[in-house]
Amino acid sequence: MDTRWLDREQLAAWVRLVTVLELLPGVLDSQLRRDAQLTHFDYYVLAMLSESPERTLRMTTLARQTGATLARLSHVVQRLEARGLLERFSCPDDRRATNARLTDAGLQKVRDSAPGHVATVRQHVIDALTPQQVSQLKDITDAILSRLDPEGARAALYTRYDAG
Amino acid sequence: MDTRWLDREQLAAWVRLVTVLELLPGVLDSQLRRDAQLTHFDYYVLAMLSESPERTLRMTTLARQTGATLARLSHVVQRLEARGLLERFSCPDDRRATNARLTDAGLQKVRDSAPGHVATVRQHVIDALTPQQVSQLKDITDAILSRLDPEGARAALYTRYDAG
């Protein structure tokens, strides 16, 4: 097994990507933690629910769309439920399944924290890039995800939470 | 403060990036954990040392270059020292400072685990992209890092660990 090492350009891209991987989650987490007492993953879960019909999703669906394991999601949802931001109830159709539904308080939390979060995303990522680079980034991450997550379970969200 | 929401294209790029942020670290960690009993961060630390003169770096330098806090690095180095992969010694010039030096066993560990790690990086990232996209990724991550880490402390490593 001869190793194909990385050339200079590949290495440069990779090292930078690793550093982004190391720093960006912390930036997202600390802003949301400070301003909304939420981790980024908490926010992601709440935001996903807020955009679903009936503000409700099956645990398995939520897990697939957030890229988390069911075990992790179960812990997170337990904590969010204890805080009154969502509630769980057994699915009538399939008694193995559990649904998670966003409460009014949870919806309010998402709406309150969205502006600050979007501002952070703009400040550290989107506004640092040209429109062309944003488009390139979409294609690049798409290509990576096709290797990382061949089932292609990733979600669409992060839309507006304004008066509408 | 009127919020500037993300448009469709920005949103698409961002959601995909978040998913990469969520999935990629786990993939890197589990491969290295399985094959070398190292986290990706452990590997990064050892690799960085292996490329330094005397295989030695100051804790502060190592922290800056890996993007970690000194506290985190201190814990990690403590564990790696306990496993005999590196050793710490007080800096003669400045007795506040601590140097970390890779042991022979540590160097061997890096050399042994590098091929499998690079293969993983290729499989999930580099080989999923065209050469042009690799170049774009470098520029994009550079732009993001300029916002994330204005001091620009990121390192250069991940070179070859072959017979040389």
Place this chain on the structure above:
DNA sequence: CCGTGTTAGTTGTAGCGACAACTTTTTCGG
């Protein structure tokens, strides 16, 4: 050369995620 502030690093604690073990319900081949 003294005291104040800064720099370097360590340590304790609490919280989150990974992994494995487990229960319950559903599916489906024979």
Place this chain on the structure above:
DNA sequence: CCGAAAAAGTTGTCGCTACAACTAACACGG
């Protein structure tokens, strides 16, 4: 239908990271 296998969640435990508090050593203005 019956039993085995699969699917959906939950829970317990362990390891890692963030945060805050702390010690020790250096810098430097007065």
